[in-house]
Amino acid sequence: MTGRVFANIGTDLGTKVEARQKLESQQQENSTVKKEFDILDDDANIYKQIGPVLLKQDKTEAVMSVNARLEFIDKQIKDIEKQIEGIQDSSEKIKGEIIQIQSAAQQSQAAAAS
Structure with missing residues (x-):
């Protein structure tokens, strides 16, 4: 049973x-867009693709949108990192239990062989 739980933890971690x-990857893309916006003139034409259509967007609105996306992605990354930590902690706990079970089994075998 513990082995299956450990395997599931490995899958969850992956x-x-x-x-x-x-x-x-999304964070990198949005950071690149933000850098591009930084070098554009304030009156530059910026277009946002919505489905098959390109809509004109003013620079301030576009910058705010990218900044909001970056903040959202940062929060998601922090949440995932906490989840990964939790999974790693569970993994270590299960690993310890497996070692104890293996040790007890080896001691039983050694006692039976004596």
Whole structure:
């Protein structure tokens, strides 16, 4: 039973790490957009794609949107990191239980062999 729980924890950890990587990729993309906005003139034309349509957006609104996305992504990354920590703690606890079970089994085998 403990082995299955440990395997499930490993799967959960992999899923969370993958989610974190996707968030970091989104964070990098948005940071790049923010840097591009920083070098644009205030009267530059900025277009936002919504479905198949490009809509004109003013720079202030676009910058605010990107900043809001970056804040949201930062919060999500922090949440995922907390979840990863929790999973790692559970993993260590289960690993300790497995070691105790293996040790007890070895002692029983040694006692039976004597």
